Amino acid sequence: MSHVQRIIVGVDGSEHSLAAVRWAAQDAALRAVPLAIVTALKDRLPSLADAINLRSDRSKVVRRHAELTLEAAAEVAREAAASRDLEISTLIELGSAADIMPKLGEQSAMLVLGSRGLGEFRGGLIGSVSNSVVTHARCPITVVKADDRSAEASALPVVVGLDGTKHSEPALAHALTEASIRGVDLVAVHALIDLDPGHSASGGLADPKLPSDADDDMALAESLAGWQEQFPDVHIRRETVRDRPVRQLVREADQAQLIVMGSRGGGGLPTMLFGSTSQAVLHTVQTPVTIVPTSR
Numbered sequence: 170m171s172h173v174q175r176i177i178v179g180v181d182g183s184e185h186s187l188a189a190v191r192w193a194a195q196d197a198a199l200r201a202v203p204l205a206i207v208t209a210l211k212d213r214l215p216s217l218a219d220a221i222n223l224r225s226d227r228s229k230v231v232r233r234h235a236e237l238t239l240e241a242a243a244e245v246a247r248e249a250a251a252s253r254d255l256e257i258s259t260l261i262e263l264g265s266a267a268d269i270m271p272k273l274g275e276q277s278a279m280l281v282l283g284s285r286g287l288g289e290f291r292g293g294l295i296g297s298v299s300n301s302v303v304t305h306a307r308c309p310i311t312v313v314k315a316d317d318r319s320a321e322a323s324a325l326p327v328v329v330g331l332d333g334t335k336h337s338e339p340a341l342a343h344a345l346t347e348a349s350i351r352g353v354d355l356v357a358v359h360a361l362i363d364l365d366p367g368h369s370a371s372g373g374l375a376d377p378k379l380p381s382d383a384d385d386d387m388a389l390a391e392s393l394a395g396w397q398e399q400f401p402d403v404h405i406r407r408e409t410v411r412d413r414p415v416r417q418l419v420r421e422a423d424q425a426q427l428i429v430m431g432s433r434g435g436g437g438l439p440t441m442l443f444g445s446t447s448q449a450v451l452h453t454v455q456t457p458v459t460i461v462p463t464s465r
Contacts, residue, residue, distance in 0.1 A: 175203040177273050178281040179266055182208075182238040185283030187245050189313040192457055193281040194246035196311075198253040199350040202278060206242045206259045208235050209266040235261050267301040274306040279459075284314040303432070303451070303460050309343055311427075311459040312451055322426035322456075326354040326406070329429040330418055330446075333359060333392065337431050340461040341393075344429035345400045347459070351426070354404045358421060359389045360414040415449045422454035431463040 178193035180186040190206060197204040210231065239259035246257050262269045274280045282302060303310050329344035331337040341357070348355040386409040393405055410417050422428055430447045451458050 174200075174278045175205055175276070176200070176279045176281060177205045177207055177270070177277045178242075179270055179283075180206055180208050180238060180242045181283075182241070183283060185314065187242060187283070189281045189283040189311075190242045190245045191249040192311065192313045193279075194249035194255060194257075196279070196281075196347075196350075198250040198255045200278070201254075203256040203258065204246055205273075205277070206239055206246065206257065207262055207269070207273060208238055208242075208260075209262050209264060209269050210235055211264070232261070270302045271305040271307070274302075274308040274310070277308055279308055280306055280310045282310065282312050284312055303447075307462055309459050309461045311457055313457045314455050323351070324353065325424055325426040326356045327351065327427045327429060328356045328358060328418065328421045328425040330414060330431070330450075331357055331359045331389065331392070332431070333361075333389065336463045339463055340429050340431040341396060343459065343461045344427075345396060345403055347427055347429065348403045349400050352402075353426070354406055356406045356408055356421060356425065357389065357393060358408045358410070358414075358417055360410050360412050360417040414446050415453070418446075418450050419453050422450075422456040425456055428454060428456050428458045430458065430460055432460050 176193050176197040178186075178189050180190055194204055239261070243257050243259055246255065262273075270280055270282070280302065303312070327344050327348040329337075329341055331341060344355055344357075386407065389407055389409050393407070397403075397405055408417075408421070418428060418430070428450060430450060432447060447460055451460070
């Protein structure tokens, strides 16, 4: 994470991006850090017709539209922050959002994107921009869907996916911070198996090569002990299960206000934090999802 502590949210005027602004503003206000609202403009005209339209100052019209988009987003952010003080800035960047957002991430505590949008942010969770940003950004990235549930979900816990290795520590630290500033529980989920049970040993899930449930739960408890001392205000609930990580996280998402995962995992067994699992959760759940970069 960069030493520059601010949250950056990308907008394009779509309702999905405004949902991201609401979430980002609330999180920035809770963290007491500035919020930067960014929109991207292509640095060159995409067609001959657009070039001809420059005679009517199309470039000025496009830039003015970007300014109005940022003004509207800033108003949404102020409303979302309510009575809490929030420093808000706006920025127009030239180029592709897929290139711009990761670079800005080097100067931020977090990037926030809507799941779908217009223009540069088209496609959202299933588009190239979001996938590219999640892959290349060096700071946590939160993806928010349009159906904003923040008001009704404010008492729900934060859920973090763990794989039992040091690869998951950045995600755990981030999740604990989010739970602490929100005053809610943290549910730490360790789902060891991401295999089709039909392809496992003859004993099904009771594979003798894997540790027992009791051993696995004890290992999870030990890994969380030091973190509990650092965040004494957060009640940590452990969930150790033998199930596919995607299926378990999707199940937990129904009763969570935020899912936090690492960008990848480590170790020889298929684990919670491999990129395919993170991507599958992003594509499936309605709950906001934060992907935290892990050591490579």
